Amino acid sequence: MSRLWLIVPAAGQGNRMQADRPKQYLELEGRPVLAHTLARLYQAFPESCLCLCLTEGDPWFDPVWVPFTQWRRVTGGLERVDSVRNALQSIAGEADEDDWVLVHDVARPCVTREDLLALQAALEDEPVGALLAVPAADTMKRASDTGRIRHTESRERLWHALTPQGFRYGLLKKALGHASSSDNVTDEASAVEALGLSPRLVTGRRDNLKITRPEDLPLARHILAAQRENERG
Numbered sequence: 548m549s550r551l552w553l554i555v556p557a558a559g560q561g562n563r564m565q566a567d568r569p570k571q572y573l574e575l576e577g578r579p580v581l582a583h584t585l586a587r588l589y590q591a592f593p594e595s596c597l598c599l600c601l602t603e604g605d606p607w608f609d610p611v612w613v614p615f616t617q618w619r620r621v622t623g624g625l626e627r628v629d630s631v632r633n634a635l636q637s638i639a640g641e642a643d644e645d646d647w648v649l650v651h652d653v654a655r656p657c658v659t660r661e662d663l664l665a666l667q668a669a670l671e672d673e674p675v676g677a678l679l680a681v682p683a684a685d686t687m688k689r690a691s692d693t694g695r696i697r698h699t700e701s702r703e704r705l706w707h708a709l710t711p712q713g714f715r716y717g718l719l720k721k722a723l724g725h726a727s728s729s730d731n732v733t734d735e736a737s738a739v740e741a742l743g744l745s746p747r748l749v750t751g752r753r754d755n756l757k758i759t760r761p762e763d764l765p766l767a768r769h770i771l772a773a774q775r776e777n778e779r780g
């Protein structure tokens with residue numbers, strides 16, 4: 548039976564957030580973002596094995612935030628893709644080629660259990676792999692270098708890629724092995740696409756926000772509160 552591995556890249560600096568610490572350690576309802584994200588993943592996949600990518604000697608990290616019994620710390624790389632590659636390397640020899648690997652940004656603490664389970668269910672009959680995504684809802688403009696509109700892009704069949712993104716270990720290893728730093732691989736799906744394959748888009752919730760800029764932290768707070776309110780019914 549194939550196993551489930553979770554890779555959580557958490558070795559970024561959060562430069563766009565302009566905070567006094569990496570954004571995964573900013574406080575959200577009394578806990579760091581990282582603790583929320585790991586708790587959400589644990590709710591859905593308590594039996595999985597977690598690879599947590601952290602910067603070397605990360606002074607902010609506290610293992611008390613990790614609810615998983617099976618987990619390991621992996622040293623992150625220069626870019627997100629390098630961190631994920633390091634995590635794959637760390638499980639070489641243990642993971643089977645057809646084990647599932649889900650990669651989820653630490654900066655997405657609002658992902659719901661329902662979306663996580665929907666993605667897992669979609670993977671069951673999916674040979675290539677799949678990711679959570681949402682259809683573009685705004686009118687999309689392509690800009691010139693000077694910040695003026697060059698043209699309006701059709702938003703038909705245009706999606707925002709979210710995480711988690713799930714692939715078989717063997718395929719993901721191959722895809723990231725082929726990707727070079729000039730390829731601008733900002734997610735796992737694009738590395739798999741570069742092999743000529745088409746991962747499946749699984750419609751997720753728009754509130755699976757990636758905390759990126761300062762205004763996103765209060766937004767995440769509102770989302771968590773609204774999700775809790777919804778659960779109470």
Ligand SMILES: Nc1ccn([C@@H]2O[C@H](COP(=O)(O)OP(=O)(O)OP(=O)(O)O)[C@@H](O)[C@H]2O)c(=O)n1
Nearest residue numbers: 556557558559560561562563625626627630653
């Ligand atoms: N070398 C890196 C860079 C990013 N990440 C992780 O990849 C995810 C998505 O990246 P992004 O939102 O760009 O995070 P940062 O790189 O931290 O942000 P910024 O680009 O603003 O510095 C985050 O969970 C981040 O911690 C990582 O593990 N290793």
Ligand SMILES: C[C@](O)(CO)[C@H](O)COP(=O)(O)O
Nearest residue numbers: 627652708709710733734757
């Ligand atoms: C993987 C990702 O979250 C998909 O939306 C995103 O590409 C990562 O963000 P980055 O800023 O490009 O690292």
